[in-house]
Structures are given as structure tokens and as C-alpha cells.
Amino acid sequence: MAPIPGSGLAKGLAVTLRTMTKKTVTAQYPDVQPELPPRTRGVIGLFEENCTVCMLCARECPDWCIYIDSHKETVPAATPGGRERSRNVLDRFAIDFSLCMYCGICIEVCPFDALFWSPEFEYAETDIHELTHERDKLREWMWTVPAPPALDEGAEEPKELAAARKAAEKLAAEQAAAAQESAAAPEPGEEDQA
Amino acid sequence: MNDVLDVALRLIVVFVVFLTFPLIVGQTEHKVMAHMQGRLGPMYAGGFHGWAQLVADGVKFAQKEDVVPAAADRRVFQLAPAVALLPYLLVLVAIPIGPGEGxxxxxxxxxxxxxxxxxxxxxxxxxxxxxxxxxxFSLLGGLRTAAQLLAYELPMLLAAASVAMAAGTVSLPGILNAFEWWWLPWQIVGALVFFVAGLAELQRPPFDMPVADSEIIFGAYTEYTGLRFALFLLAEYAGIVVLCGLTTVLFLGGWHGPFGADGLGWLWTLLKTAILAFLVIWLRVSYPRLREDQLQKLAWTVLVPLALAQIALTGIVKVAIN
Structure with missing residues (x-):
């Protein structure tokens, strides 16, 4: 059936009127802070206690915007007659956010969980040099890193948890077997009767 | 002495209405248009939902330099905004908003x-x-304005003539005194023609071809700055008030309320005018701009025949009643 002439005009009016009664989508930042999704890429925090100065992040960074300085220290042997160990000590860890393209490769690549995404985004500066965040500032961002979002229902168990649980279960089973054995050992006859 | 006072008072009231109503319409347009597009519109000026946005705009316009292009015809250029604005003030003087002389x-x-x-x-x-x-660009805008004026003045006059025929008078209060509720369905086609033609004459979207900013910058107002530009904008909104007021008086019964509820008087006029003003804004938000040829086609092949048909209908009914 052909549409009634002018129905398109009425439809147009209806659309605008309906939109008027709906809630607006205007974000009232900075009066109202935006609701950011989990895993928002705002700024990178450094948990420097975990950093071993392996330099993987600096090497993988496509922009080469991570600067790391370190020196080696020797740690005296833990046991008498043991070997002295050498340890990397972090002197400088800086990320230049004027170069960073927020790809997150450094965070992905870090084998020791020393880098994290933080949702904070209000760190604009008037001087571009101040966008290079040194290690103390990067350490401060760590306080703003949210807890990792909960896993989806029915999701596979995280590998480390699975491994830990398996080990614990194995241990418990061994202990139970040992206890049973020690309990059963004095009177083996009873068990047979039962 | 009393006469002088009376005249002065009336003029002051009309002038205040002339200064405030277009701003109210403008502010309403800001907010209604925003919400129809899912936005909030002005929120800061004046503190509460941006009620003072147009005041702020006015202050901004007043601060700007008043530039007259070197090659422009100075006197005419400077006089144009006043010519655009003042007629609406004069029209406002003659629009009755309530019953009686007062x-x-x-x-x-x-x-x-x-x-x-x-x-x-x-x-x-x-x-x-x-x-x-x-x-x-200004010249093109001016030419388009002229073409639009020629095309739409005719159906507007014809539609108004139909009402004058129905009432047997050309006086606005006289028309209102003669108004009966069944004029509404009787003159509905005329009302539509009058309103649409009026919109086109105001160069309101969707009839804003003369100021089509995507092709001829801002038409005739391209070279204007500061207060003179603001006067042109004000003229547009004053035009909305006048057009809605006139449509109310001619076709919607002015101060007559529905079902004989005339008691509120001038409030009815204001309410109807406000609803029509909302309609003007609503149409602007909803429809895209008509092309120049579509614009002319609508006027000559739709509105003029409709207006003529309305006049014929009015004449027939009038004769039948008598």
C-alpha cells in the first residue's frame, strides 16, 4: 500500500517530539564526572616494587616513550660460602605521555605485573615537558588503579588459581590418605569386615 | 493630559512586549531545539538552566566592532537592520490581545x-x-529573499482576505468580535496557508533558502557584525511573535477560549501564540531546508490554489448563511 501523502512529514515531527521527551545524552563534564568503563585506558601506573628492570616495556614500546635507568648492586651471599648475587636497582622510570599512544603493549608485556592501567585522565599540562611522568608520579597513579573486574559467570578459572587449587587438593588428598593409612594400620582386620 | 499618559503607557507596554517576547521565544528555541536533538542546550548563563543565554549573547554582540565594508553603500547598509526590525514593532501595536479597547x-x-x-x-x-x-553572497541572498517575498505574500494576503470576508470587516478587533468556534474548521485551510506563508516570509527553516548558510554563508546578513547583526536576528524572532500573534487573532479566535470560556481573555491569546511559537520551533528542528525551486513550487502550485479555494469556500458558506 502506498503511504499516505504527508505521512513522512508527520513522522519527522513525531521523531523530534519523542526525542524531546527522552533523557538527553549531554555529558556534563566537568560538573559531572564521566562513568568510565572498566579497563579504561587513562594513565599508566608503575608498581615499582615489582619492577626488575628487565627493560621489556622500554624495548617493546612503539613510541620509545619509556625511559629506564638502573644500576647493579651486589647482594652478599645469603648462606656462608654461597655465591654473591647481583640485583638490578631502578634509578629512573619515566613515561612521556606526550608521546605515548596508549597502546598498552608495555602493560601486556611486563612479566612481573609492574605496570597497570588507571582510569585517571585529568593530567593535562600547559608545558609539554610536564607530561613526562617520573617514577614517583607513576607510583602515585598506582593508588588509582581499580581492582581487576570480576570474571564473567562460568568463565574459565584463572591459571594461577587453578594451579594453586590443584596443588592444595593434591596435598589434602595425600594428607587424607596418610591419615587413613595411619588410622587403618593398627587394625587391618576391621576394614575388611566392613 | 490623561490621553498623553494613556498613549505613553500603551506604547511602553507594547515596547516591553517587543523587547521581551522575542527573547523568550529565542530562549525557548535554544532549549526546545536542544532537547529535540537529545542535548541540554545552554546551562551556564544566569545560573539556572542558562536562562540568561540571550542576555549574554546580546552583551557579546554589543562588544563587537561594527564593521561597514569599504565598498558598501554606507547609509543603506547601516539603515537596513532598523528597516527589518521596526515594522514588527508597528505591527505589534495593532494586534489585540484581549476583548475591549484596553x-x-x-x-x-x-x-x-x-x-x-x-x-x-x-x-x-x-x-x-x-x-x-x-x-x-549577500546579493544572492537578497535576490532569493525578493523571490520568496513575491511568491509567498500572495497566498498570505489571500488567506487573510478569506478571514476578512468571513467576518465582514478588516479590523482585527472586529474580526475577533465576529468570531465563532466553527470558523476553525471553516478556515483551517486558510490558517495553514497563512501560517506556512508567514514562515516563508520570515525566512524561517525550512524556508531559509535566502540565508542558507551552507551555500551562501548567511545571505543578505553576511557582512553584518555586532549590534546590527543582532538586530537582524531579533527581527526574525520578533517576526515569529508577530506571525503567531496574527495567526491567533485571525484564525484561532484570539482571546476567545474553547467552549465559551472567554473569561481568561488575553491569557488565551498568549497561550495560543506560545503554542504556535513552539510549532515554529518544532518545524525548524524537524524539516530540512527546501530547495529554491521546491520553495517556488510550493508557493505557486500548492499555497496559492489552496488559498483561492479557501476564498471560494468562504464565499459560498457566507452566501449560504445569509
Missing amino acids: AVGQVVDAGIFFVLAVMGVGVLGSLMAGWASANK
Whole structure:
């Protein structure tokens, strides 16, 4: 059936009127802070206690915007007659956010969980040099890193948890077997009767 | 002495209405348009939901430099905004908002003639601006304005003539006194023609081809800055108030309320005018701009025949009643 002439005009009016009664989508930042999704890429925090100065992040960074300085220290042997160990000590860890393209490769690549995404985004500066965040500032961002979002229902168990649980279960089973054995050992006859 | 006071008071009231109502319409347009597009519109000026946005705009316009292009026809260029704005003030004087002598700035016997003639002068401002700017875009805008004026003045006059025929008078209060509720369905086609033609004459979207900013910058107003530009904008909104007021008076029964509830008087006029003003804004938000040829086609092949048919209908019914 052909549409009634002018129905398109009425439809147009209806659309605008309906939109008027709906809630607006205007974000009232900075009066109202935006609701950011989990895993928002705002700024990178450094948990420097975990950093071993392996330099993987600096090497993988496509922009080469991570600067790391370190020196080696020797740690005296833990046991008498043991070997002295050498340890990397972090002197400088800086990320230049004027170069960073927020790809997150450094965070992905870090084998020791020393880098994290933080949702904070209000760190604009008037001087571009101040966008290079040194290690103390990067350490401060760590306080703003949210807890990792909960896993989806029915999701596979995280590998480390699975491994830990398996080990614990194995241990418990061994202990139970040992206890049973020690309990059963004095009177083996009873068990047979039962 | 008393007469002088009376005249002064009426003029002051009309002037205050002339200064405030267009701003109210403008502010409403800001907010309604925003919400129809899922936005909030102005929120800061004045503190509460941006109620003072147009005041802030006015202050901004007043601060700007008043530039007259070197090649422009100076006097005409500078006079154009006033020519565009003042007719609407004059029209406002003649629009009755309530019953009786007290509710109209000045009773004009040939009300419809006066009102439509003076409103036509307003468009002259755009023509002056378009010619005097010495700018090709302004000239194009001016030409389009002229074409639009020619095309739409005719159906507007015909529709108004139909009402005058129905009432047997051309005086605006006289028309209101003769108004009966069944005029509404009787004159509905005329009302539509009048309103649409009025919109086109105001160059409101979707009939804003003369100021089509995506192709001829801002038409006749391209070269204007500061207060003179603001006057042109104000003229547009004053035009909305006048058009809605006139449509109310001619076709919607002015101060007559529905079901004989005339008691509120001038409140009815204001309410109907406000609803029509909302409609003007609503149409602007909903429809895209008509192309120049579509614009002419609508006027000559739709509105003029409809207006003529309305006049014929009015005549037939009038004769049948008598």
C-alpha cells in the first residue's frame, strides 16, 4: 500500500517530539564526572616494587616513550660460602605521555605485573615537558588503579588459581590418605569386615 | 493630559512586549531545539538552566566592532537592520490581545491591511542589506529573499482576505468580535496557508533558502557584525511573535477560549501564540531546508490554489448563511 501523502512529514515531527521527551545524552563534564568503563585506558601506573628492570616495556614500546635507568648492586651471599648475587636497582622510570599512544603493549608485556592501567585522565599540562611522568608520579597513579573486574559467570578459572587449587587438593588428598593409612594400620582386620 | 499618559503607557507596554517576547521565544528555541536533538542546550548563563543565554549573547554582540565594508553603500547598509526590525514593532501595536479597547495598542480600522502592509516592509530590510553589502553572497541572498517575498505574500494576503470576508470587516478587533468556534474548521485551510506563508516570509527553516548558510554563508546578513547583526536576528524572532500573534487573532479566535470560556481573555491569546511559537520551533528542528525551486513550487502550485479555494469556500458558506 502506498503511504499516505504527508505521512513522512508527520513522522519527522513525531521523531523530534519523542526525542524531546527522552533523557538527553549531554555529558556534563566537568560538573559531572564521566562513568568510565572498566579497563579504561587513562594513565599508566608503575608498581615499582615489582619492577626488575628487565627493560621489556622500554624495548617493546612503539613510541620509545619509556625511559629506564638502573644500576647493579651486589647482594652478599645469603648462606656462608654461597655465591654473591647481583640485583638490578631502578634509578629512573619515566613515561612521556606526550608521546605515548596508549597502546598498552608495555602493560601486556611486563612479566612481573609492574605496570597497570588507571582510569585517571585529568593530567593535562600547559608545558609539554610536564607530561613526562617520573617514577614517583607513576607510583602515585598506582593508588588509582581499580581492582581487576570480576570474571564473567562460568568463565574459565584463572591459571594461577587453578594451579594453586590443584596443588592444595593434591596435598589434602595425600594428607587424607596418610591419615587413613595411619588410622587403618593398627587394625587391618576391621576394614575388611566392613 | 490623561490621553498623553494613556498613549505613553500603551506604547511602553507594547515596547516591553517587543523587547521581551522575542527573547523568550529565542530562549525557548535554544532549549526546545536542544532537547529535540537529545542535548541540554545552554546551562551556564544566569545560573539556572542558562536562562540568561540571550542576555549574554546580546552583551557579546554589543562588544563587537561594527564593521561597514569599504565598498558598501554606507547609509543603506547601516539603515537596513532598523528597516527589518521596526515594522514588527508597528505591527505589534495593532494586534489585540484581549476583548475591549484596553487590550490593543491602537485600534486600526483597516487592521489587516495595515498589518500585512507593514509586515511586508520588514522584508525590505533584507533586500537593502543584500544590495548594499556589495557582496555576491549577500546579493544572492537578497535576490532569493525578493523571490520568496513575491511568491509567498500572495497566498498570505489571500488567506487573510478569506478571514476578512468571513467576518465582514478588516479590523482585527472586529474580526475577533465576529468570531465563532466553527470558523476553525471553516478556515483551517486558510490558517495553514497563512501560517506556512508567514514562515516563508520570515525566512524561517525550512524556508531559509535566502540565508542558507551552507551555500551562501548567511545571505543578505553576511557582512553584518555586532549590534546590527543582532538586530537582524531579533527581527526574525520578533517576526515569529508577530506571525503567531496574527495567526491567533485571525484564525484561532484570539482571546476567545474553547467552549465559551472567554473569561481568561488575553491569557488565551498568549497561550495560543506560545503554542504556535513552539510549532515554529518544532518545524525548524524537524524539516530540512527546501530547495529554491521546491520553495517556488510550493508557493505557486500548492499555497496559492489552496488559498483561492479557501476564498471560494468562504464565499459560498457566507452566501449560504445569509
